[in-house]
Amino acid sequence: MPHDHSPQTPGHQHGNGHGHAHGGGSGHAHGGGHAHGHHQGPGTDFDWDALATHLEREAELQSPAVTEAAHWLSGLLDGAAVRRVLDVGSGPGVIAGLLADAFPAAEVVAVDQSAALLDRARTRSAGRVATRQADLPDDFAALGTADLIWSANAIHHLGDQQAALTALAGALRPGGVLAVAERGLPARFLPRDLGVGRPGLQARLDAAHEDTFSRMRAELPGTVTAVEDWTAMLAAAGLVPSGTRTFLTDHPAPLDRAAREYLHVNLSRRRDQLAEQLDDADRSALDALLDPEAPTGILVRPDAFYLAAVTVHTARAA
Numbered sequence: 001m002p003h004d005h006s007p008q009t010p011g012h013q014h015g016n017g018h019g020h021a022h023g024g025g026s027g028h029a030h031g032g033g034h035a036h037g038h039h040q041g042p043g044t045d046f047d048w049d050a051l052a053t054h055l056e057r058e059a060e061l062q063s064p065a066v067t068e069a070a071h072w073l074s075g076l077l078d079g080a081a082v083r084r085v086l087d088v089g090s091g092p093g094v095i096a097g098l099l100a101d102a103f104p105a106a107e108v109v110a111v112d113q114s115a116a117l118l119d120r121a122r123t124r125s126a127g128r129v130a131t132r133q134a135d136l137p138d139d140f141a142a143l144g145t146a147d148l149i150w151s152a153n154a155i156h157h158l159g160d161q162q163a164a165l166t167a168l169a170g171a172l173r174p175g176g177v178l179a180v181a182e183r184g185l186p187a188r189f190l191p192r193d194l195g196v197g198r199p200g201l202q203a204r205l206d207a208a209h210e211d212t213f214s215r216m217r218a219e220l221p222g223t224v225t226a227v228e229d230w231t232a233m234l235a236a237a238g239l240v241p242s243g244t245r246t247f248l249t250d251h252p253a254p255l256d257r258a259a260r261e262y263l264h265v266n267l268s269r270r271r272d273q274l275a276e277q278l279d280d281a282d283r284s285a286l287d288a289l290l291d292p293e294a295p296t297g298i299l300v301r302p303d304a305f306y307l308a309a310v311t312v313h314t315a316r317a318a
């Protein structure tokens with residue numbers, strides 16, 4: 001059973017050991033899912049709890065786009081009528097906080113398997129976000145109902161994505177909206193020719209990541225392959241599609257230190273997870289990018305930027 005955590009109890013630890021989880025990961029910190037305590041192979045198993053700062057920084061970088069998305073949802077929903085909002089697979093709660101800003105009259109509940117990430121969500125929200133620990137899909141039925149259910153980059157960590165959408169659709173109140181942020185475009189942050197190695201490194205990293213992502217999905221418990229047409233899947237869940245929009249995150253160079261540190265962790269995870277799929281030249285180029293002092297390094301180079309697109313698919317309960 002999930003545990004409800006009121007926002008008044010920050011720091012209360014409900015660790016259930018669910019920190020080690022499936023998932024490869026690169027541009028979007030993919031990974032996570034059920035914690036089953038066994039190794040899933042290189043690039044598909046890591047510790048969610050340890051990624052808290054990384055997830056937080058990524059969500060902070062994308063905050064303007066998510067805020068824009070939340071206002072769009074508010075228009076779809078007639079914001080005043082929204083009393084309860086779930087953020088499913090919330091991670092450290094950055095987005096749940098933005099949802100609380102956009103829906104000030106609603107109770108916003110961050111839902112995640114990771115007690116450590118939910119602790120983070122409570123601490124950073126200063127009482128505005130409630131949390132509920134839930135191991136999905138087992139705990140779907142215990143989440144309660146909501147007027148808006150938001151889920152970003154989490155459904156793909158569940159073996160049966162269609163069943164997950166159907167369960168969430170069943171938790172919507174009449175007229176409520178399910179908003180699923182999946183895919184979009186992978187973030188880009190380097191020039192095509194970065195002056196080290198062969199041009200096009202980032203496209204090759206993205207291609208290698210796709211294989212890791214597919215392997216992560218293939219290894220999930222109860223995995224089901226499906227055409228990932230999110231609008232069609234929302235309709236198959238019994239909802240009426242209400243539009244898909246993409247929101248751009250555009251941080252031009254020069255980046256601040258926090259963004260550079262985020263990219264450094266991002267690249268070092270790619271270096272670890274994709275090592276076997278890359279050739280020597282690309283591995284060396286990654287080493288040059290990771291060098292904290294070299295002028296080629298991501299922490300120093302003046303041309304690093306951050307450009308990403310979040311796509312949000314929505315559908316309404318009848």
Ligand SMILES: C[S@@+](CC[C@H](N)C(=O)[O-])C[C@H]1O[C@@H](n2cnc3c(N)ncnc32)[C@H](O)[C@@H]1O
Nearest residue numbers: 032033034089090091112113135136152154157
């Ligand atoms: C890539 S993170 C996304 C975090 C946040 N939604 C965002 O977009 O920044 C995926 C989140 O889903 C959670 N998660 C993965 N599998 C889960 C499961 N089976 N049950 C509950 N939460 C899960 C992880 O703990 C992690 O916080």
